[in-house]
Amino acid sequence: xxxxxxxxxxxxxxxxxxxxxxxxxxxxxxxxxxxxxxxxxxxxxxxxxxxxxxxxxxxxxxxxxxxxxxxxxxxxxxxxxxxxxxxxxxxxxxxxxxxxxxxxxxxxxxxxxxxxxxxxxxxxxxxxxxxxxxxxxxxxxxxxxxxxxx
Amino acid sequence: xxxxxxxxxxxxxxxxxxxxxxxxxxxxxxxxxxxxxxxxxxxxxxxxxxxxxxxxxxxxxxxxxxxxxxxxxxxxxxxxxxxxxxxxxxxxxxxxxxxxxxxxxxxxxxxxxxxxxxxxxxxxxxxxxxxxxx
Numbered sequence: 001x002x003x004x005x006x007x008x009x010x011x012x013x014x015x016x017x018x019x020x021x022x023x024x025x026x027x028x029x030x031x032x033x034x035x036x037x038x039x040x041x042x043x044x045x046x047x048x049x050x051x052x053x054x055x056x057x058x059x060x061x062x063x064x065x066x067x068x069x070x071x072x073x074x075x076x077x078x079x080x081x082x083x084x085x086x087x088x089x090x091x092x093x094x095x096x097x098x099x100x101x102x103x104x105x106x107x108x109x110x111x112x113x114x115x116x117x118x119x120x121x122x123x124x125x126x127x128x129x130x131x132x133x134x135x136x137x138x139x140x141x142x143x144x145x146x147x148x149x150x
Numbered sequence: 151x152x153x154x155x156x157x158x159x160x161x162x163x164x165x166x167x168x169x170x171x172x173x174x175x176x177x178x179x180x181x182x183x184x185x186x187x188x189x190x191x192x193x194x195x196x197x198x199x200x201x202x203x204x205x206x207x208x209x210x211x212x213x214x215x216x217x218x219x220x221x222x223x224x225x226x227x228x229x230x231x232x233x234x235x236x237x238x239x240x241x242x243x244x245x246x247x248x249x250x251x252x253x254x255x256x257x258x259x260x261x262x263x264x265x266x267x268x269x270x271x272x273x274x275x276x277x278x279x280x281x282x283x284x
Binding site for chain 2: 073
């Protein structure tokens with residue numbers, strides 16, 4: 001059984017490399033959902049559904065008890081609702097890393113950002129969208145609303 | 151008018167509103183079920199619980215790691231930096247009014263900080279402390 005899981009994991013991991021230039025999905029129209037905004041937005045910016053493919057959202061939403069090292073569990077009803085919302089508006093591509101910041105499109109979009117910028121106190125982490133994207137909390141990531149803190 | 155009378159007659163006058171009183175009643179029942187010798191919640195124990203270092207994992211070693219030692223103050227998520235509204239109802243009247251929300255966060259945060267579920271007594275002490283802060 002364990003071997004089957006390893007094999008499955010490998011099948012999921014390999015197509016991720018074919019994903020490289022399938023970016024820009026995150027720019028498509030964004031629709032908010034109140035439960036998603038409240039539940040996903042309590043600890044971090046509620047990341048838009050189109051930033052990960054459906055398979056990644058399903059995997060991520062199935063493991064909220066250990067969400068990148070933190071218990072972010074929801075009630076079964078909330079979990080179903082948020083999963084449906086995310087999967088319904090998911091980005092294209094195959095399951096890759098569950099970390100948006102490790103997606104090919106994310107790295108491509110941020111390739112001009114120098115390493116020291118990510119480490120600035122006001123930025124802290126690439127996951128801290130609103131440090132530079134002023135309208136991130138509203139799901140807007142347009143280039144005109146970027147201000148990189150000193 | 152009736153509402154006010156009812157609130158005044160409740161033994162838990164310290165709780166600012168009915169939702170808080172109902173919440174604490176639920177935890178009293180749970181604490182009794184947990185321990186027949188249960189003798190009431192304590193704001194002092196709740197405060198100790200809030201500030202005491204429980205685990206060893208940096209960032210979630212205590213409630214106060216994110217919420218600060220003053221529950222009237224804004225907190226910040228230790229990993230993401232996202233601001234957290236004050237915990238004490240005196241500074242944030244929405245707190246302790248929604249049982250499902252309270253239980254959701256106890257489940258998550260007790261697991262992160264203590265590595266286990268909190269007991270009903272721990273939860274009741276915690277709530278009693280927060281409600282007592284002026």
